[in-house]
Amino acid sequence: MTNSTADRLVDHYLTRLADAAQALPPARRTELLSEIREHIDASMTEGAGTDEASVRTMLDRLGEPDDIVAAAMEIDPPEHPASSSTPQRRQQGIGLEIGAAIMLTAGSLIPILGWLIGVILLWSSGLWRRSEKILATLVVPGGPGLALVGGGLVWGLAAGPAPCTTQAVGTAVQVFPTAVASGGEALPSAVASGAQVMPSAVASGAQMFPAADACTSSALVPVLWIALLLFVLVAPVVVAIVLLNRARRRAAPEAQ
Amino acid sequence: MLSLLSDTSLYAFDLVRRLSDSDGMVISEGTIYPLLSRLRREGWVSTTWAESIEGPPRRYYALTPAGERALVAFTADWRRFRDAVDALLPEEAR
Numbered sequence: 001m002t003n004s005t006a007d008r009l010v011d012h013y014l015t016r017l018a019d020a021a022q023a024l025p026p027a028r029r030t031e032l033l034s035e036i037r038e039h040i041d042a043s044m045t046e047g048a049g050t051d052e053a054s055v056r057t058m059l060d061r062l063g064e065p066d067d068i069v070a071a072a073m074e075i076d077p078p079e080h081p082a083s084s085s086t087p088q089r090r091q092q093g094i095g096l097e098i099g100a101a102i103m104l105t106a107g108s109l110i111p112i113l114g115w116l117i118g119v120i121l122l123w124s125s126g127l128w129r130r131s132e133k134i135l136a137t138l139v140v141p142g143g144p145g146l147a148l149v150g151g152g153l154v155w156g157l158a159a160g161p162a163p164c165t166t167q168a169v170g171t172a173v174q175v176f177p178t179a180v181a182s183g184g185e186a187l188p189s190a191v192a193s194g195a196q197v198m199p200s201a202v203a204s205g206a207q208m209f210p211a212a213d214a215c216t217s218s219a220l221v222p223v224l225w226i227a228l229l230l231f232v233l234v235a236p237v238v239v240a241i242v243l244l245n246r247a248r249r250r251a252a253p254e255a256q
Numbered sequence: 257m258l259s260l261l262s263d264t265s266l267y268a269f270d271l272v273r274r275l276s277d278s279d280g281m282v283i284s285e286g287t288i289y290p291l292l293s294r295l296r297r298e299g300w301v302s303t304t305w306a307e308s309i310e311g312p313p314r315r316y317y318a319l320t321p322a323g324e325r326a327l328v329a330f331t332a333d334w335r336r337f338r339d340a341v342d343a344l345l346p347e348e349a350r
Contacts (some may be wrong), residue, residue: 063284
């Protein structure tokens with residue numbers, strides 16, 4: 001009578017354990033079940049008692065089946081999840097993100113089209129937040145490839161007026177002494193002649209300054225362009241790497 | 257667990273009981289079995305089957321040479337850790 005109650009308790013416990021252990025790989029499940037069964041058998045033959053109270057105590061000491069299986073998963077996470085669909089989904093999910101990252105950076109060397117494909121892939125991913133998608137779209141429109149091609153073109157245009165630098169400095173040096181010389185002549189002689197001289201000085205100054213301006217800006221151009229070009233080339237790559245890492249991290253828990 | 261096995265091989269049930277009896281380190285005895293399986297896969301523990309007078313054959317656990325080395329390393333690490341914590345604690349708290 002007591003024995004049958006005890007047996008029922010044990011059976012019930014083992015059934016619950018077997019159910020909980022469905023989450024484990026088959027080999028580990030069989031192993032765990034047989035070990036627990038041995039433990040129970042040993043406990044009952046070892047004099048712990050086969051009456052209902054002793055069996056209850058023994059099962060209490062063993063712990064909840066769910067806890068045991070949870071411990072088994074934690075101690076030794078199964079390499080291959082029980083469901084075979086998850087790893088596939090993970091690969092697919094990451095594949096899209098990798099494609100987006102490649103097209104937004106290297107792929108943008110195909111002007112506009114490559115980058116557009118990247119943007120489409122980017123926005124069709126479920127692993128990125130809206131803010132991240134906006135960031136990746138804005139840094140930078142057209143992608144580094146377009147910037148490289150476009151930057152090269154603008155560079156060529158900017159390099160065009162470059163010879164003016166030496167010319168303009170030459171004129172400035174030429175203009176200045178004449179203005180000073182005419183000023184030097186004008187001041188002692190008469191206010192009238194000074195009035196005549198001044199406009200010419202202003203005029204020559206007016207000629208001189210735009211020329212100097214154009215030259216300073218064209219001298220600044222290379223530095224600015226190098227900085228801008230570097231940013232435009234590096235920033236999208238950094239953004240792509242960061243987003244790809246985030247996607248990988250987000251895909252990982254799904255695969256477990 | 258490794259240190260319980262350092263002198264002698266133990267019968268699984270005994271091993272689990274001894275662990276859970278030593279100052280309540282184990283809440284659920286059942287969770288020790290996954291740990292034992294893990295140690296076996298690591299190659300630190302080996303199992304042998306032995307006939308018993310009463311009942312079914314029993315599984316005995318014993319340390320492998322690799323397990324012994326791991327135990328020595330853990331013991332050294334633990335002592336270092338314990339000493340470091342002791343040194344940080346105020347006198348009266350020790």
